Amino acid sequence: EAGVAQSPRYKIIEKRQSVAFWCNPISGHATLYWYQQILGQGPKLLIQFQNNGVVDDSQLPKDRFSAERLKGVDSTLKIQPAKLEDSAVYLCASTLPGSYNEQFFGPGTRLTVL
């Protein structure tokens, strides 16, 4: 079974530039999450999708971050404009609906903002 795919794996940009990350979840997983993991910390939830609808985006900095999952499969997370403190690994995870299912994580995109 193919896992969660993410691209790019690495990205280096300068502050105030824009960047986008892509995620393709495991086939059949209706629920998709984006997490931000700053070095030395645990992942922090940014947004949760159920199919193409947003379930929880309470921790998404909406002034600069946006995410979409238009067809209920792939998802894109965008940062515009980026700040130095956005340097982190951005993880995508997917799961079957329900709170008792394990989440499957992609390899992440490591973003460095200079």
Next chain:
Amino acid sequence: SQQGEEDPQALSIQEGENATMNCSYKTSINNLQWYRQNSGRGLVHLILIRSNEREKHSGRLRVTLDTSKKSSSLLITASRAADTASYFCATIHSGGGADGLTFGKGTHLIIQP
């Protein structure tokens, strides 16, 4: 904000010894999960324990949950070099439809050969 706090932050033991990590959390939970993260395999789910369970086993892993103390522990028995990784507890809050995980800061485990 982080929900859980793992203890210790770092742990170094000899191969073959047992490793115990603790996790505390703040609010009522639906379930608690443990994940492992290393550079080779990324973030991987290890075990899930529901709020009405007290103990669960999976291979060399044993997890306990004390909801009255809002704490959990992960025991890895007969440790191996491949167990070297960061270990995170993660919780899902009870109530509501959102079930994103709230992670602690992690315990970095080093297994010395």
